[in-house]
Amino acid sequence: MNRPELLAPAGNLERLKIALAYGADAAYIGGRQFGLRAFADNFTRKEMEEGIAYAHRNGKRIYVTMNIFARNEDFDEMEEYVRMLREIGADAIILSDPGILSLVRDTAPDMEIHLSTQANNTNWRSAVFWHKQGVKRIILARELSLEEIRHIRENTPDNLELEAFIHGAMCMSYSGRCTISNYLTGRDANRGECTQPCRWKYHVVEEKRPGEYMPVVEDDTGTYLFNSKDLCMLEHIPAMAETGLTSYKIEGRMKTGYYVANVVAAYRRELDRYLRNPAGYSFDPNSLKELKKASHRPFTTGFYFNKPGADANVYEDSSYVRGYDFVAILLENRKDKGLILVEQRNNFQVGDRLEIMQPGEDYLEYEVTEMYDGERNPITVAPHPQQHVYLPYKGNLKSWSLFRREKPE
Numbered sequence: 482m483n484r485p486e487l488l489a490p491a492g493n494l495e496r497l498k499i500a501l502a503y504g505a506d507a508a509y510i511g512g513r514q515f516g517l518r519a520f521a522d523n524f525t526r527k528e529m530e531e532g533i534a535y536a537h538r539n540g541k542r543i544y545v546t547m548n549i550f551a552r553n554e555d556f557d558e559m560e561e562y563v564r565m566l567r568e569i570g571a572d573a574i575i576l577s578d579p580g581i582l583s584l585v586r587d588t589a590p591d592m593e594i595h596l597s598t599q600a601n602n603t604n605w606r607s608a609v610f611w612h613k614q615g616v617k618r619i620i621l622a623r624e625l626s627l628e629e630i631r632h633i634r635e636n637t638p639d640n641l642e643l644e645a646f647i648h649g650a651m652c653m654s655y656s657g658r659c660t661i662s663n664y665l666t667g668r669d670a671n672r673g674e675c676t677q678p679c680r681w682k683y684h685v686v687e688e689k690r691p692g693e694y695m696p697v698v699e700d701d702t703g704t705y706l707f708n709s710k711d712l713c714m715l716e717h718i719p720a721m722a723e724t725g726l727t728s729y730k731i732e733g734r735m736k737t738g739y740y741v742a743n744v745v746a747a748y749r750r751e752l753d754r755y756l757r758n759p760a761g762y763s764f765d766p767n768s769l770k771e772l773k774k775a776s777h778r779p780f781t782t783g784f785y786f787n788k789p790g791a792d793a794n795v796y797e798d799s800s801y802v803r804g805y806d807f808v809a810i811l812l813e814n815r816k817d818k819g820l821i822l823v824e825q826r827n828n829f830q831v832g833d834r835l836e837i838m839q840p841g842e843d844y845l846e847y848e849v850t851e852m853y854d855g856e857r858n859p860i861t862v863a864p865h866p867q868q869h870v871y872l873p874y875k876g877n878l879k880s881w882s883l884f885r886r887e888k889p890e
Contacts, residue, residue, distance in 0.1 A: 484756060485721075486728040488544075488644065489745050492735060494524065497532045497543075499738045502840045502881040504749030507542040508532075509575060511734060514562055515547040515555065530569045542572040547585075548597035551578045563588045573617065586615050593617045595644070603629070605636035608643075618642035618727065623651065623712075627724055627785045634725035642727035648744055649732020651709040651783060713780035715747055715772055716764050718755045720785070739807035739826075739883055742838060743775035749841075771844075774885065776803045804888055808835065811882040812869070820853075821874040823884060830862035835886050839879040847874075847884070 489505035491497035500508045510532065511523045524532065533543045545566055549555065559581070566574060567589040574585055574592055577599035585592055595618040596602060596611050603622045611619060621630060623646055634643060712732070714721055721729060729752070731744055747768045755762045779802070809823040829835070831852060837845040853871040854860050863870045 483725075483727075485726055485752070486644075487745065487748055487752060488728050488730045489741055490649075490731060490734040490736065491532070491741070492523070492733075494528045494532050496736075496738045496741050498535060499881050499883075500741045500745055501536060501539055501541050502879075503742045503745040504841070505541070505731075505745050507544065507572070507728070508536065509544040509546060509730075509734070511546045512562070512566075515549050515551075515559065515581075526565060526569070529566075529571070533570050533572075537570065544573040544575050544595060545571045546575045546597070547581055548575050548577045548599050549581075550599070551580055556580070556584065559584055560588045563592070567592055575620070579614075582614060582616070595620060595642075598622055598646070605633040608633055608637050608641060612638060612641045616641075618644055620644045620730065624784050626787070627720055630724040630726065643725070644728035644730055645721075645724075645726055646712060646732055646783075647714045647721060647729040648712055648748065650778075651712050651781070709778075710781035711778040712783045713772070713777075714782060714785065715751055715769055717782065717785070718751050718764075719759070719762060722755065722759070737807060738810070739885065740775045742840075742881070742883055744772060746838070746840070747772040773802070774805045778802065805836075805885045806888060807883060808833075808886050809863075809870070809884040811878050811880070811884075814874075814877045815871070816877055819873055819875055820871045821878060823870050823872060825863040825865065825868040825870055827886075828862065828864050829884075829886060833886055835884045837878065838883040838885065840881055842879065 486506045487504060488507045488509060489500035491500050491508040491510045497508050497510060510529065512529060513523050513525065529543075529545070536543045547559075547562075551559075563574070563585055572593060573595050575595045575597050576582055576585065577597035582594060585594060594616050596616045598620045600611075600620075601622045601624075602608055602611065602619050603625060608619045619641065621633070621643060625633075625645070630643070630645060637643070714729075729748070731741075731748065733740060733744070751764065751768050754765065806827045808827045808829040809825055812822040812824055814821055829849065831849050833849045835847045835849065837847050839845070849872065851873055852860055852863065855869040855871075857871060860870070
């Protein structure tokens with residue numbers, strides 16, 4: 482059986498390294514231009530160079546997004562940007578605009594091209610068309626069923642790669658083509674500036690009664706009409722494998738490093754278990770339990786098994802389920818002194834019971850019995866963002882170990 486690629490999001494350099502450490506085969510990133518996540522940290526040229534070199538040293542790949550719907554002025558600096566991506570060794574460019582495709586082919590003919598889900602590819606003839614234009618991989622529209630994906634795979638060339646989302650936030654608009662944000666706020670979702678108005682709470686105002694706001698109610702369940710649940714296919718790895726997809730994509734370039742680690746680790750674990758023994762595979766509920774320790778909305782399988790109904794949205798509110806706090810990341814082991822150095826990401830203190838995540842390992846339980854500041858002075862709490870703290874620990878932890886704390890109920 483072909484081994485599908487597990488593709489992770491990376492909003493900055495740290496998250497890129499975390500994603501690869503926890504089992505991603507590749508990561509997709511955005512530079513400071515031409516991508517659809519303008520509010521992510523995104524990468525400078527120097528950061529992209531470092532991230533790509535780091536990935537290649539570890540046998541991994543990096544894809545760079547250029548998936549805006551371009552306006553005329555966007556092309557002024559685009560050739561130089563594409564040459565830069567070729568020079569620093571980007572493995573592929575993700576795009577959706579035919580004009581950008583034309584420019585990339587003219588400027589960097591050897592550059593691998595992936596067609597973004599924004600291009601809403603929903604059939605095999607369209608996939609073949611794009612392949613003839615030089616596209617190596619199609620990122621399929623989210624509106625397809627597994628059966629439709631299988632049909633596309635059966636009717637497209639073997640050397641055309643197919644990718645689809647396996648986990649993450651869903652957009653209420655067709656293949657992400659939404660103009661609500663632009664209309665309400667002037668920030669264009671198709672140019673990377675979506676303000677997610679689909680997550681807002683709405684009321685109705687009747688024309689002859691201005692100022693009188695009436696709640697939008699559907700069967701007494703609430704008012705968040707467009708607020709989709711999150712896609713989760715963790716329990717359906719065998720069904721995904723039957724489609725013949727090349728790559729399974731996780732959404733989330735705006736997410737934290739902890740989220741990326743948690744989600745990638747869960748899918749890596751189940752995917753590897755399945756690949757080792759497809760015929761004897763059975764899902765491990767502990768993987769879903771671990772997955773849910775990252776912030777998430779309630780889960781849905783999207784369009785994969787049937788068209789989503791009313792139960793695919795969350796009507797009561799737009800908040801996440803957050804059962805755990807990410808409190809620290811390991812910086813270094815000091816085995817000779819029985820200490821580890823961590824960087825604080827959320828307030829924690831003596832007496833806290835934590836869990837330690839390590840790449841490729843089950844989590845460890847850890848109680849904070851003592852702690853020291855950067856000068857080795859005893860402290861009882863770490864309240865300052867990114868504060869360096871020494872903790873007692875016998876033995877070594879793996880690089881990119883993360884510390885989390887369960888929220889009280």
